[in-house]
Amino acid sequence: MELLENKIINEGIYLGNDILKVDGFLNHRLDVELFSEMGKEWKRLFDGENVNKILTIEASGIGIACIAAQYFGCDVVFAKKSKSSNIGDDFYKASAYSFTHGNTNEIMVSKNYLTGTDRVLIIDDFLANGEALNALISICKQAGAEVVGCGIAIEKKYQGGGDALRSKGIRIESLAMISSMKDGIIEFAC
Amino acid sequence: MELLENKIINEGIYLGNDILKVDGFLNHRLDVELFSEMGKEWKRLFDGENVNKILTIEASGIGIACIAAQYFGCDVVFAKKSKSSNIGDDFYKASAYSFTHGNTNEIMVSKNYLTGTDRVLIIDDFLANGEALNALISICKQAGAEVVGCGIAIEKKYQGGGDALRSKGIRIESLAMISSMKDGIIEFAC
Numbered sequence: 001m002e003l004l005e006n007k008i009i010n011e012g013i014y015l016g017n018d019i020l021k022v023d024g025f026l027n028h029r030l031d032v033e034l035f036s037e038m039g040k041e042w043k044r045l046f047d048g049e050n051v052n053k054i055l056t057i058e059a060s061g062i063g064i065a066c067i068a069a070q071y072f073g074c075d076v077v078f079a080k081k082s083k084s085s086n087i088g089d090d091f092y093k094a095s096a097y098s099f100t101h102g103n104t105n106e107i108m109v110s111k112n113y114l115t116g117t118d119r120v121l122i123i124d125d126f127l128a129n130g131e132a133l134n135a136l137i138s139i140c141k142q143a144g145a146e147v148v149g150c151g152i153a154i155e156k157k158y159q160g161g162g163d164a165l166r167s168k169g170i171r172i173e174s175l176a177m178i179s180s181m182k183d184g185i186i187e188f189a190c
Numbered sequence: 191m192e193l194l195e196n197k198i199i200n201e202g203i204y205l206g207n208d209i210l211k212v213d214g215f216l217n218h219r220l221d222v223e224l225f226s227e228m229g230k231e232w233k234r235l236f237d238g239e240n241v242n243k244i245l246t247i248e249a250s251g252i253g254i255a256c257i258a259a260q261y262f263g264c265d266v267v268f269a270k271k272s273k274s275s276n277i278g279d280d281f282y283k284a285s286a287y288s289f290t291h292g293n294t295n296e297i298m299v300s301k302n303y304l305t306g307t308d309r310v311l312i313i314d315d316f317l318a319n320g321e322a323l324n325a326l327i328s329i330c331k332q333a334g335a336e337v338v339g340c341g342i343a344i345e346k347k348y349q350g351g352g353d354a355l356r357s358k359g360i361r362i363e364s365l366a367m368i369s370s371m372k373d374g375i376i377e378f379a380c
Contacts, residue, residue: 029303030252030266032259059248062220063256063266069222076220076253113219 001041001175004153005188007034008176014184018156019100026125026153027060032067038175039068042121042151045173046072049148051121053077055114055140057096057107057132060125064153068123077114079107079136092142094135099128107132109139116144127152127174130161137170149173156181157189191365193227194343195378198366204374208346209290216315216343217250222257228365229258232311232341235363236262239338241311243267245304245330247286247297247322250315254343258313267304269297269326282332284325289318297322299329306334317342317364320351327360339363346371347379 013021025031051072056065057079065076082105091108098105114120122136133150140147149171155162157177166172179189203211215221241262246255247269255266272295281298288295304310312326323340330337339361345352347367356362369379 023300028267028300030256032256032266035256059252062249062252066220066222066225066253066256076222077218080218110213110218
């Protein structure tokens, strides 16, 4: 998606150590007009898939998920992060290691809000190693919900998480796919 | 706002100890259609105030803030929570005690994304003692930004945080104002 790629080139900041800072439009200041264009594009890509629920994870996924949900006419559920494992049996749970924060979060979704009849589009801001996405997919499986696919804003393709999921048959639609950030020069996959 | 009050009556669950669970539509599953009506109402209330930025706090504020921002034609900035105080000088910071979680969070907003020319509408899901709102207002003051007012989904009016802020001249527009939850019976202020 050219609009997002241009944003990354013009406003993204490469911090070294493989970290791309996009907090000017994606995960601190939120460019809602950009989110709207992203939502339309995911709707175009997943049209006809009868998505009835968007699943995301706090915090940075929530904004893009809510805006996208308007185009699908569905609700959003966001997985909560908690370091406590003692929260009872009313939640589906899975573990996700965060490379950004260097810790493992247990993520949880109430059993009330994800069911075996749901056709779920998972939305998140970043896909790198695929830890968060794997945890969200695990939660859908526990609920018996169908994962229609995943809508990602920025995929770091060279980290392999996306392709590992694709090889398992999961449909991933990333709006910007970075193939390299060597020496801070951002290149996109075609 | 009748739509939100009806949601609270029909779908809210009183858990005792002054805790109202509204995770079926406001802070776990997100009813985006309801958020849209809330956004329109805040736009009606703050029309003509030239709001150019919406400030909220992760995580539950982000969804309502992003949907509301579409009606104001502006961006959103969300304050991040961190238990670390050692994050450098590039952030405005304030402390907020969470009665729900029983801990104190330092919240932070990058100095890049809030400035002295901003006219800020603060949006959040709940207002009880006013801890989070006070912290967000403090951050706006540090930036020299003008707080036009606060748009709140649910105010527990009897806890006094909203009225304390009103007495300081802060405009608070809460879409549902609960005057009492005694014995689990929810009553709204007129």
